[in-house]
Amino acid sequence: xxQMTQSPSSLSASVGDRVTITCQASQDISNYLNWYQQKPGKxxxxxxxDASNLETGVPSRFSGSGSGTDFTFTISSLQPEDIxxxxxxxxxxxxxxxxxxxxxxx
Amino acid sequence: xxxxVESGGGLVQPGGSLRLSCAAxxxxxxxxxxxxxxxxxxxxxEWVSYISSSGSTIxxxxxxxxxxxxxxxxxxxxxxxxxxxxxxxxTAVYYCARQSSGWRFDYWGQGTxxxxxx
Numbered sequence: 231x232x233q234m235t236q237s238p239s240s241l242s243a244s245v246g247d248r249v250t251i252t253c254q255a256s257q258d259i260s261n262y263l264n265w266y267q268q269k270p271g272k273x274x275x276x277x278x279x280d281a282s283n284l285e286t287g288v289p290s291r292f293s294g295s296g297s298g299t300d301f302t303f304t305i306s307s308l309q310p311e312d313i314x315x316x317x318x319x320x321x322x323x324x325x326x327x328x329x330x331x332x333x334x335x336x
Numbered sequence: 337x338x339x340x341v342e343s344g345g346g347l348v349q350p351g352g353s354l355r356l357s358c359a360a361x362x363x364x365x366x367x368x369x370x371x372x373x374x375x376x377x378x379x380x381x382e383w384v385s386y387i388s389s390s391g392s393t394i395x396x397x398x399x400x401x402x403x404x405x406x407x408x409x410x411x412x413x414x415x416x417x418x419x420x421x422x423x424x425x426x427t428a429v430y431y432c433a434r435q436s437s438g439w440r441f442d443y444w445g446q447g448t449x450x451x452x453x454x
Contacts, residue, residue: 231398264440266381273431273444274373274381280438317381321439324395325371327381 232256232320234328242336249305251331253296253318261297262322268330269314277316278303310335338362338443340432345448352422352452358415358432358445366390366410369435372417374428375447384430385417400426422452 233256243249253263265278276285278294281301291306305312313335318328344356358370372384385406386395394406405418415432429449433441 262438264438266441268381273446274441275444276440276442279440285442319381319439319441324386324397325383325439327383330380 232259232323232326234318234320234326236316236318236328236331238331239329240332240334242334243308244336245308245310247308249308249312249333251303251316251318251333253301253303253328255299255301255320255322257322258298259320259322262320263294263296263301264319264321265292265294265303266317266319266327267312267314268317274317305333308333308335338434340434340443340445342430342432342445342448345430345450347451347453348422349454350423350452353418353420354422354450356417356419356430356432356448356450358417360413360415360432360434363434365408365413370408370415371433371435371441372406372415373431373433373441373444374426374450375431376425376428379428382428386435387415419450422450424452426450427452 235254261281263281266274268274282294315330315332317330339361341359371386387406403421407416429447431447432445434443436442
């Protein structure tokens, strides 16, 4: 099975800050990686697919990059409504999710 | 508007069974692959099972293989998950999720809570 790790596990940042989350796969997964946002008590929401493509309707402050084993998710200017847990998900084989990164406002 | 509505969750004893349903609307259900994803309380997301648009191809996570059965009824726009031999570690919110290309889960239901406890 392909294992996914994320760092950090949590972070606090100020409104307007640039926030970066990394996701690492245990083996090469090309660009077969998606990113989701989950707010408390809500279902996950797809933000980024195929490592770097923005899902329709998602604000442009969200972006993704990377390929192979190392991936990055960025919020260019953190907004209060971005408080959530963010998950990466690989699909090179059957899908697996990373453990999540909880983002708070400082 | 795409809608996925899960139902069937509840409290069940270890070793018991439960059948979850997911009612789909707002899109051509028979054209889409579907999945179940679960989330234990306070934990992360875990993919559970996949079914192709026709129902001919099915996959399971190792943690549920042999105990859970996914199925669909395209005439009723519905997805199902039959869960047998339930264990405490199956306690979770179960989401149904529509899959677009490349294992992209683009729409999710609100989830239904399954609690396995004596």
